[in-house]
Each structure stands twice: as structure tokens, then as C-alpha cells.
Amino acid sequence: GMVKNTELAIIKKASxxxxxxxxxxxxxxxxxxxxxMATPLIKSKNFEVASLCKNIITGQTAEIKEMRLLLSR
Numbered sequence: 001g002m003v004k005n006t007e008l009a010i011i012k013k014a015s016x017x018x019x020x021x022x023x024x025x026x027x028x029x030x031x032x033x034x035x036x037m038a039t040p041l042i043k044s045k046n047f048e049v050a051s052l053c054k055n056i057i058t059g060q061t062a063e064i065k066e067m068r069l070l071l072s073r
Contacts, residue, residue, distance in 0.1 A: 001033015024067045031060040031067075 003011070003026045011022045038053040038060075 001030045001036070003030065021071060024071050028064050028067050031064050034060050 007022075007026060011019065011026060014022050035057050038056040041053040042050050042057065044050040044053070
């Protein structure tokens with residue numbers, strides 16, 4: 001879910017709607033990576049870890065939905 005240096009260089013040179021689109025797509029990828037990392041830990045025996053991971057998944061999923069909505073405009 002990390003943005004590669006080549007992708008970051010392209011984003012830095014972009015402007016306007018193209019910048020918005022590139023940034024949002026990179027952030028969606030980043031958020032999806034967080035979900036992938038948090039998912040196995042929702043079954044942790046440590047309540048705080050499990051709770052944190054559930055909150056990460058819920059929050060990142062909601063933000064992905066919002067970013068996709070922004071992209072559709």
C-alpha cells in the first residue's frame with residue numbers, strides 16, 4: 001500500500017483534476033494496504049490490538065468509500 005517513488009514523482013508533477021485523481025488513487029491503495037495488514041489481527045487475543053484493528057478496518061473502509069465517491073465526480 002505504499003506509493004512508489006516513481007508514482008510519487010508523477011503525482012508531484014501533476015496538477016488540477018489529474019493531481020486529484022492520482023492522489024486519491026494512491027491513497028485508496030495505501031488504505032487498502034492498511035486493511036490487509038489489520039485483518040488478521042482482528043482475531044488477536046489481545047483485546048486492545050483486536051479493537052484497534054477493527055477500528056482501522058472500519059475507518060479505512062469508510063475513507064476508501066469517500067475517496068471513490070470523490071473520484072466519480
